[in-house]
Amino acid sequence: MVFFITSYLTVLMPAISAQDKEVWHGKKCAVCLTYDDALNVDLDNVIPILDSLGFTGTFYLPVSFPGFSERLSEWKDVAKKGNELGNHTLYHPCAGKAPGMEWVKPDYDLNNYTMQRLLDEIKMANIVLKAIDGKSERTFAYPCGDTTVGDSSYVSKIREEFVAARGVEGKMQRIEEIDLYNIGAYGINGQSGDELVRLVKEAIEDKALLVFLFHGVGGEHSLNVSLEAHSKLLHFLKQNEKDIWVAPLVKIAKYIKEYKQVNK
């Protein structure tokens, strides 16, 4: 009888743990590091630490911004290393009438856009990015998280252009819950390293996808994280690599698509 129970368990156990492991590329959770708005700190502060730890991330680039347009050859190298150059439009149009949005210039206020103008801008940004990285597949990030032109949503109109799109809602989700065209992300502003690590621990616990949304890293933007906190997060990811899949969003989104195909 004892023999029977033991062999029964040995047959069952590998099956259970294999299924468990397969959720995120063989790991417990997925973490995506995203950096918005083509800031100089992306190239000067972020890329060196990503390189040193062997990580890659997604950079959402409004391609008219000088941090991109004046440093094209460096962005080419960033792409060559496996990082994703994500589409963040040409001019970063946002709805300017809401409180706190006074910085939006009238020419780039979504309230003054037509749908066609926005879609043209997004397509043109894809052409520019393809000229830099040679890629036809990438993800998009909604500038300011805005998803409408006037009263019309543009979410369904960009589906064919992108593998997925990142929103700004602070949520982490399990693989089966994810809407690829509104992927949640935690906007980071002033959190400590411990607070960032706590989010990752939660993602491991929940077997979730966790997307970080950074602007300034060690300065250059009013939404900012210190170099210390950012470094603490990355070192935690490195130390726990066996449980955490760190990848650009385009890779993770393609994986989610395939997973949903197989498991529907």
Ligand SMILES: [Zn+2]
């Ligand atoms: Zn932005």
